Amino acid sequence: MDERTERLNRAFAALADPTRRDLVARLACDDATVGELAEHYDMSLQAVSKHVKVLGDAGLVTRSREAQRRPVHLDADVFDLMSKWIERYRRQAEERYRRLDALLAETSGDHEQHTETEAS
Amino acid sequence: MDERTERLNRAFAALADPTRRDLVARLACDDATVGELAEHYDMSLQAVSKHVKVLGDAGLVTRSREAQRRPVHLDADVFDLMSKWIERYRRQAEERYRRLDALLAETSGDHEQHTETEAS
DNA sequence: ACACTATTCAACCGCAAGGTTGACAAGCCG
């Protein structure tokens, strides 16, 4: 499995957890230390530290060092990778949607809708 | 936890698996049945069926029915949601990056780089 | 009604993820 794929694996998996998405949301406003971040959650500081590590391994976040503190800050690069992946298939899905629409409009003049899918 | 959050949870989690991303990639080209999809993978048809179900629960995919077949087809809507979420934080991360850049350029004339992060 | 095809359900297994607690490491500061 190529490197790009594994980066996407880690990035998507990292953001699948709502706590980690929330961390990202906070870090978007400002850098913060693990301790500061942990105050906002009903879980141990160690748990938050683990979450931050996951974000770090996914390349979504980097650490620096100033005195004893190790502030976490958001890194945009991998977001770019994900964004491009998603956009690609979003566009293709929409494109095929439009083509189907056009096809239905052509062949039958009075179709109701083509959205009679059974979404569970 | 609100509905939007849970939809994002499911969507990101669904795409965290490389097999499911590959399914999405295939479905972007054309609709397909579970059986057709399964031919491309080294795993049981039931496993693929499960993967498709996960994509379905995440709202990334819908099913229809024609004869005995139940073709799977890509749905763009949730991609939109994810795309917007990611873009938002990507932009914020880049924005803060630029501001930091400007700040460093202002205060010290000869900084080397501010990317001395320890990415593991 | 029957057999055939396509797909799902159910039970199970192994393993990794997210959480806990307790001990440890690294930098500051009196």
Next chain:
DNA sequence: CGGCTTGTCAACCTTGCGGTTGAATAGTGT
């Protein structure tokens, strides 16, 4: 040094996920 703060490591527990196999279901066609 001794102690405080900050963060990580290690061991453990429980739950959920991805995979398997075998049986059940649903729709087609003869």
